[in-house]
Amino acid sequence: MRRPRFEARHLFDLLAGVLTLTAAMSATIPFPLAAGAAAKGKIVLAWHAGLASRWLDPQEHDGTATPDNFLTAIHDALIKNQGTALYNHPALAEHFTVAADSKSATFTLRKGIRFHNGEPVTPQDVKFSYENYRGAKADVFKRKTERVEIVDDRTIRFLFKEPFLDFAILFGTANVAGAGWVVPEKYYKQVGADAFKQKPIGAGPYRLVRHEPGVKIELEAFDGYYRPVNVKQLVMISVPEAATRVAMLERGEADIIYFVPGELINKVGKLP
Template identity: 45%
Template sequence: MGSPGRSHRRLPQAPDRKTSIQEAALLPISRRQALALGGAALLAGSAGDARAASPQGQLTWAVHVSLAPTWFDPAETPGMITPFMLLYALHDAMVKPMPGQTAAPCLADAWKMAPDGLSYEFTVRKDVTFHNGEPVTAEDVKFSFERYRGTSASVMKERVAAVETPDARTVRFVLKKPWPDFLTFYSSATGAGWIVPKKYIQQVGEEGFKKAPIGAGPYKFVSFTPGVELVFEAFEGYWRKLPSVKRLVLKVIPEESTRLAALKRGEVDIAYSIRGELAEELQRTPGFTLKPVVIQGTFWLYFPEQWDPKSPWHDLRVREAAALAMDYKSINEALTLGYSRVANSIIPDSFEFFWKPPPAVYDPRQAKALLAAAGFRNGFDAGDYYCDASYANLAEAVLNNLQEVGIRVKLRPLERAAFFSAYAEKKLKNIIQAASGAFGNAATRLDAFVMKGGTYAYGHYDDLEALFAEQAVELDQKKRTELLHKIQRLVHERVIYAPIWQLAFINGQGKRVRESALGLIEGHAYSAPYEDVTINTG
């Protein structure tokens, strides 16, 4: 089954969608999991489709960030969406988000949860192989989980008592106690369920794997030139469907106007992240398509020194002033043509257990009054403002708003991989402009960014820890929702974060693209699944 239930059934090749949903309603699962069950037929049936003609042609993406070899390895997946740009091509997961499904059966063609909630058992799909021809086995699944060291690794491993492999196609995760979020963490919020070849990694070593990665995804690694481009080639043995496009090229073009120029000249076929006046220019250009995708990528300001009594950020009024200083509507209209959502939360509004906060307010006069009440009538020097360099234009807009009310900062943009590395290692101070587009639900996002031990949490509150621990083992959906809503409300009231927006990721599509796969997976920022990408031959 595609969701935990009372009994185990292998997914049939083409179950009736209506029947699946009716059956799911009888099981103790969430609404999202029920929808995943209903959509599972679409994916399961596709594996049996007749093979199409051999892959042909090449499509090229202009990528807005410098690609990092660490993103070739699922074991190092951080709490952001960027690595999944590569993972969806090179690798495959036991269960992962797919079109119309939040948890689709992939390398696992079936799974079940034990009646007592203390174990999950997965069946590896028959006759699937890695790019080197070796079969994907239960031992690879176990190895991939135990090797995982990315975001929320400690959370998962603390709750898993053992990983058992009774035979070559069966993997059983034994939990220390019932954990309703196991499948969410394993299938989408982390990289722990993305499978790598044990034998190959043992042969070439950790660094060797990054230099020449092998996966089980729809595309094989061909070459990587740091700062220039990454090349993939279709894997004709991919289980789900034969890719249509022979070669994919991800070309690194950090400068936005250069990406647009390359798209208009036909040097690239899809350009990521085209914003503001450039997006308007693209809209006016015949033959090109603007592709805005509202993603689960929330952006915010974080004040890592708010737990230090000596810091101005320790004062709630100062954090409130920063939130009131931002002109959300104007920034949205200027940079993303009004497509982004000002959801006023670090939790995407599409996530399960989302609590809807009060609307964001822009009030610079009140911001100045709060600063004065906090002892900063003339404002204060707030030090460095760190951000991912690919969103420096957003940072510049916010920085101007902050300085208008007296919060004086210096912009410090960092290349994306370096930024998130420093962020996770707790090296950044003063103000951090950050974001996450990672899959999951409200609990997984809180775990990484709010709770003690979270990859990007610089401090914690004991009462929130107690509430989070309580919800983590609560099997009653209504009670769990109430607990997670309370945590989000307290995060909002304490202004642990000052949310900016839920990003509309605006991309440009050229004439040669028939299907870009942008927006096929709900909330996902990039083209995926890549095997669904097609070239316009007309």
């Protein structure tokens, strides 16, 4: 049975502040649901490439836009670019301040935030995620950071060796670095980096339901997220053949397809 397709112009209304497809892709920045509204529906995204497992681990962010489509669904950061906020939109942190001399930055976590396994998100998880980070710009963060202090059970402070004027931009811009994204320290250490990529646990709006490495990722709205989530299920599948992706769109088997070659654009444009 053909499922009603979500048209591109409606995407802003579909995803509730949770999944950012960057400017290099299609922007799907959402609006929150009314209080008490339940997530519903399903969106299937057909990709033109294999789904790399490394994209599911923010600790190894490669500094490109593609991983953000997955990281912003499963994981969350202290601050991030979202909507019209380029890098300083409050996320896991309800607010933050940067010292006048730019030699420290202090973040306060939201109350009651949890990972998908039910464990609370703590300053220790933030500290671990930052100090263990080994992706893009990791050398910059390590070179400029003197230490990370846990102030109390909701507050963490980053102290720098010198004025770090662009810290918030690097820390909060998802397609530049992943140092601001928080993973659960206990689980990450327990399973190791390789296993984490296969079965990641995050604090984002969607939790992993099924993962076929390179082929398919099934996600479901996390009811413990601090913001309402609109769409209940997200399914991302690898479909290398362009003609097959277009056919899936025609049949209603996919709601969004990526990378349509020139010779097929007119065909897609004529779809209802």
